Amino acid sequence: MNRLAIDGGDPIRTEPFPAWPVFGAEEERALIEVLRSGKWGALDGSKVKQFQERFAAFQDAKHGICVVNGTLALEVALRAAGVGPGDEVIVPSYTFIATATSVLAVGARPVFADVDPQTMQIDPASVEERVNSRTRAVIPVHLAGHPADLDALMALAGRYGFTVIEDAAQAHGAAWKGRRVGAIGHLGTFSFQSSKNITAGEGGIVVTNDDALAARAWSIHNVGRVPGGLWYQHESIGWNLRMTEFQAAVLLCQLDRAEEQLHRRQVNAAALSGLLAHIDGVEPLSVDSRVTSHAWHLYLFRYDPAAFGGMDKSTFIRCLQAEGIPAAPGYIPLHRNRAMRQALWEQFGVKEEDIPPCPSAERACDETVVWLPQSALMGTSQDLASIAQALEKIQAVASQRQQAK
Ligand SMILES: *Cc1c(COP(=O)(O)O)cnc(C)c1O
Numbered sequence: 001m002n003r004l005a006i007d008g009g010d011p012i013r014t015e016p017f018p019a020w021p022v023f024g025a026e027e028e029r030a031l032i033e034v035l036r037s038g039k040w041g042a043l044d045g046s047k048v049k050q051f052q053e054r055f056a057a058f059q060d061a062k063h064g065i066c067v068v069n070g071t072l073a074l075e076v077a078l079r080a081a082g083v084g085p086g087d088e089v090i091v092p093s094y095t096f097i098a099t100a101t102s103v104l105a106v107g108a109r110p111v112f113a114d115v116d117p118q119t120m121q122i123d124p125a126s127v128e129e130r131v132n133s134r135t136r137a138v139i140p141v142h143l144a145g146h147p148a149d150l151d152a153l154m155a156l157a158g159r160y161g162f163t164v165i166e167d168a169a170q171a172h173g174a175a176w177k178g179r180r181v182g183a184i185g186h187l188g189t190f191s192f193q194s195s196k197n198i199t200a201g202e203g204g205i206v207v208t209n210d211d212a213l214a215a216r217a218w219s220i221h222n223v224g225r226v227p228g229g230l231w232y233q234h235e236s237i238g239w240n241l242r243m244t245e246f247q248a249a250v251l252l253c254q255l256d257r258a259e260e261q262l263h264r265r266q267v268n269a270a271a272l273s274g275l276l277a278h279i280d281g282v283e284p285l286s287v288d289s290r291v292t293s294h295a296w297h298l299y300l301f302r303y304d305p306a307a308f309g310g311m312d313k314s315t316f317i318r319c320l321q322a323e324g325i326p327a328a329p330g331y332i333p334l335h336r337n338r339a340m341r342q343a344l345w346e347q348f349g350v351k352e353e354d355i356p357p358c359p360s361a362e363r364a365c366d367e368t369v370v371w372l373p374q375s376a377l378m379g380t381s382q383d384l385a386s387i388a389q390a391l392e393k394i395q396a397v398a399s400q401r402q403q404a405k
Contacts, residue, residue, distance in 0.1 A: 325386070
């Protein structure tokens with residue numbers, strides 16, 4: 001019998017998956033150019049301006065305002081939309097914690113909605129259950145690069161009058177019904193942190209089609225200044241959240257690589273789904289037919305422990321990792337996060353028993369959903385085949401063991 005790597009057998013692979021980020025002579029040249037120009041800040045040079053225009057166009061948005069990271073991009077969007085103390089903002093429970101901490105940062109209360117178990121995107125029915133007169137905004141997260149159901153959410157926004165802020169930190173290049181995400185809602189935000197599909201190590205951007213929201217976001221990120229105003233003319237309260245020219249120089253080069261990389265991930269994700277279709281008890285998440293471009297920041301699949309000899313999720317993940325596959329367990333739902341529960345109690349008097357459950361998010365975390373990073377989709381067909389081989393090997397050994405019992 002083939003021994004699992006976790007038990008000291010030979011792993012399916014020892015070679016790493018392709019390294020991330022990808023860079024070359026272009027990035028080197030661009031960085032040296034900024035260095036030698038002496039124009040290192042966004043107010044001195046033109047790289048940030050160029051990048052925010054190009055990136056906004058890349059996402060079918062009219063305006064882009066670069067900021068220091070994706071977390072502060074969310075905070076700027078919330079402030080631009082006028083969200084503050086006394087307001088509630090509905091966010092999915094199954095997301096990175098920054099989606100909710102940005103809400104806390106502006107003094108508003110995050111309210112957690114459940115996700116659709118088919119796509120893991122925020123469930124519009126759960127959003128509607130949580131809407132009340134204090135609901136000021138909803139932040140759909142395009143988890144893994146799969147757009148949330150923007151049709152349903154924009155219809156709810158029209159009915160209840162809340163602002164939709166797309167957290168598109170994982171969705172560079174993603175499109176919903178032929179239109180790239182970010183400015184389909186009232187505002188959208190992206191991250192350029194190291195792991196993201198377009199990166200400069202850190203960075204973020206707010207995008208919108210609304211001139212007034214863009215002007216507010218610009219002012220908030222530039223210490224309350226107004227375009228064309230005097231240096232010490234601060235018309236509103238803002239902060240210095242500007243990106244540097246070094247980041248923008250790298251991002252311009254990364255953007256040149258983005259379409260090809262997006263395409264490669266899409267081709268590889270389809271191929272991987274084809275391979276996994278042959279494995280009993282392994283199922284890629286569904287892709288909504290209205291998604292015309294999936295950005296594949298993550299590849300999520302569901303596994304059925306019963307098809308793997310009853311193996312629990314943490315053992316399953318450790319087995320995959322030992323075989324050389326960079327599998328990860330993913331998020332712990334935020335409505336169960338202790339720090340978040342404490343903040344809700346201390347800041348808003350919300351008791352634990354008054355936080356509604358999110359059963360699909362809980363089940364995804366506890367039992368079924370497994371993540372692969374985008375870099376696993378950047379390699380060759382052999383790289384993809386090794387993922388299927390590792391799953392088949394674990395399945396064969398685990399079911400043999402179960403039969404032996
Ligand atoms: C990465 C990420 C953020 C935060 O972006 P940073 O640039 O790391 O601050 C927010 N939301 C989601 C869904 C993310 O994946």
